[in-house]
Amino acid sequence: MPAGSLTTAQSYLTLKRAFSAQADAYLPFMTLFGGLGLLVSVLIVGNVVSGAVVSGHRHIGVLKSLGFTPNQVVAVYLTMVSIPAIIGCAVGTLIGNAVAGPILKVAFSGIETGSASVGISWWPSVVCLVGMPALVVMAALIPAVRAHRLSAAQAITAGSAPRTGRGLRIQRRLSGTRLPRAVSLGLGQPFARPGRSLLTMAAIVLGVTTVTLTTGLTSTMVAYGNAGKGNGSARIDVQADAPARGQNAPKLSDPQTEQRLRSLPGADQVTARALTKVRLAGYTQTVFANFYRGDTQDLASEIVKGHWPNRAGEAAAGPAFLKQHGLSVGDRVTIQLNGKQAPVTIVGELMEGNAQALDSNWQTLTQLHPTMQAAEYTARLARGADAQRYITAVKATDPALRPALRHSDDTATTTVVGFASVFTVLLTVVAALGVFNTVLLNIRERRRDLGMLKSIGMTPRQVVVMTVSSVAALGVIGGLLGIPLGIVAHRLVVDHVGVISFPESMKQVWHTPQLAALVLAGVTIAVLGALIPARSAARLTIAKVLHNE
Structure with a gap:
């Protein structure tokens, strides 16, 4: 070609990126909140099966006394969660495919697709139908193994408190401090059930991570909505x-x-x-x-x-x-x-x-x-x-x-903040329910201990303080772990929104008072989850608690 004939050149990769440019804006939100949703599912399954094993000790003992092998007992609990998991995955896949169509239509609007068709592949549905039940079974396997280890005689007996010595060393050290006795007893309880405490703390971390992410997104989107408005005049x-x-x-x-x-x-x-x-x-x-x-x-x-x-x-x-x-x-x-x-x-x-x-x-x-x-x-x-x-x-x-x-158009800000806030409320409630379930199980296991403590003079108020203190420390640790995770998640989202390029000033939204308040969010989630079962434990009478003894 003669010199100057070529005015510009375009790679086919540019057209390929153009097809996904609008869709890429949805990916950070959907990927992150989808991952958090999967973690919520795992925590729910783990808590439910753990609670079923603890509350079904007598049922496990009866099954084993009738001739059920340990593996068959585990299969009972895995089947118990697998059936609703399969039904839920089937319904969820149908809803997901129905919603994906309109979302894809919006995501790929504004470009000429020519003869290319944008549709839904078959493999995501297969992955969901097979992968989600498998994830549920894996989440249920750990607490179900506990039923595998229980002997028939041990399972059928009424006493189900933790074995002697678990966590007692920590409680003895705490009793030597100047903390009130109810607080020292409560702070030592998580060490009696470390696995369950870690599961509870994971729920709190998840809640604090979501709250931190939403707080950062709100601050970023508010700053974005105010950009270019000058002094705010009409x-x-x-x-x-x-x-x-x-x-x-x-x-x-x-x-x-x-x-x-x-x-x-x-x-x-x-x-x-x-x-x-x-x-x-x-x-x-x-x-x-x-x-x-x-x-x-x-x-x-x-x-x-x-x-x-x-x-x-x-x-x-x-x-x-x-x-x-x-x-x-x-x-x-x-x-x-x-x-x-x-x-x-x-x-x-x-x-x-x-x-x-x-x-x-x-x-x-x-x-x-x-x-x-x-x-x-x-x-x-x-x-x-x-x-x-x-x-x-x-x-x-x-x-x-x-x-x-001109009326201010903050549709994008309102949509993102509203969506993130609703999801935060849901995950916070789930995290609080995880704490609720853990405290309820601890109270069920330690009914005899509560009766003995009440018999030597512990007041209902001290019972509440002890119960709440048992998860308050987990709330503090969960808050400290959840904040950096939330900050990283916020950065991942704002850096990968393809249709908006946020300046660095809109990404740096974290301040010391704000971070201190977010630590309290973990404590708040823990206290809210523990308060109702704590008050229920405080109302138990000594005679009722020690009846089976």
């Missing part, structure tokens, strides 16, 4: 489209309109915008181009990388546009309009933007279409200025102008 959008038949023609020219908008009372900044379709050399699709003139400080504040296009031949675009077109800051493209073309350098990356639109300045537009006029003006008012008065003044200036107060 903004007026003024449309100046070409008049239709029967409408009044504009009285003022484009420069006169901008000057008039600046001179009206309350105006602080005015930006003019021309919108048109342009063609990128080497690409089949046309894209929208916004050309700005006037005050662009608020627009420049949305630049994440590089700078705002201030000179001719410069442009900025959002991450979705750059990914779909295989571009980055510093690359050059050629835009064509009105029979003319001009080379443009991408000098800035916006926080967000339409996948089919880029931004430039009036100097670049002059090279392509010198006679084009602005179609819209944005007036930012001074703080405290009357927006309605300004709108009335614009209408009086030129009846062809159509001013309207």
Whole structure:
């Protein structure tokens, strides 16, 4: 080819990335919360089977006395959870396939797919139908093995407290401290059942991780929603489209309109915008181009990388546009309009933007279409200025102008924060239920101990303090472990949202008071889960507790 014939080149990998550019924005949220959901399932199964084994000691003894082998007893408990797991997986797979269709349609919208079809593969359904029951069985196997080890005589007896000596060394050391006796007894209880305590702490860690993640996402999205809003004052959008038949023609020219908008009372900044379709050399699709003139400080504040296009031949675009077109800051493209073309350098990356639109300045537009006029003006008012008065003044200036107060559009912020908050509430409740189940099992196992303590003078209030203290320490440790996990999860999410490029200032949202409050979240989850069974244990009478003895 002659020199200069090739204007641009595009790899097929660019088109491949374009197909998944929008879908990639969903992956961080779905992957992370999906993983947390799987952990919730494991914790629920482990807690349920553990509780069934503890509460079914007599049932296990009867089965073994009738001739059931240890392996058959384990099979009973695994079958007990496998049947609802298979039913739940089948129903969940059907719901997932039904929901996946509309989500895929939205995720792959905005691009020309040609003859390619976007559908749902068969293998995820098979993996869910086979993998989830297998995960359930694995989660149930550890507590079910306990039923395997129990002898018939040991299982059928009423006394089910931990074997002598487990955790007693820790409790003796704690009794030598100045802590109240109820607190020292409670802090030593987790060491009597280390496996169960670790499971409980895992539930608390999961809850704190989710709370930390949601707190970080909320702070990031709020900062994102406030970006580009300047001092928070009102903004007026003024449309100046070409008049239709029967409408009044504009009285003022484009420069006169901008000057008039600046001179009206309350105006602080005015930006003019021309919108048109342009063609990128080497690409089949046309894209929208916004050309700005006037005050662009608020627009420049949305630049994440590089700078705002201030000179001719410069442009900025959002991450979705750059990914779909295989571009980055510093690359050059050629835009064509009105029979003319001009080379443009991408000098800035916006926080967000339409996948089919880029931004430039009036100097670049002059090279392509010198006679084009602005179609819209944005007036930012001074703080405290009357927006309605300004709108009335614009209408009086030129009846062809159509001013309207811009309402803040925080749909993305509201959606992400709302979704994360709901999921946080659900996981926090599940974590608290995990603590609830553990405390309930501990009380059931230690009924005789509670009766003996009450018989020597322990008050109901001390019983509550002892029970709550037994999980409070787990709440502190769970909080300390969950916070860094939540921070890492927050960073993974905000770094991999393909349609939004968050600046570093929006990612650094953690402060010491906030982190201290998150540690208390672990304690809160533990206390909330333990409070109800603790009060139930406090109401037990000595005669009722020692009845079977």
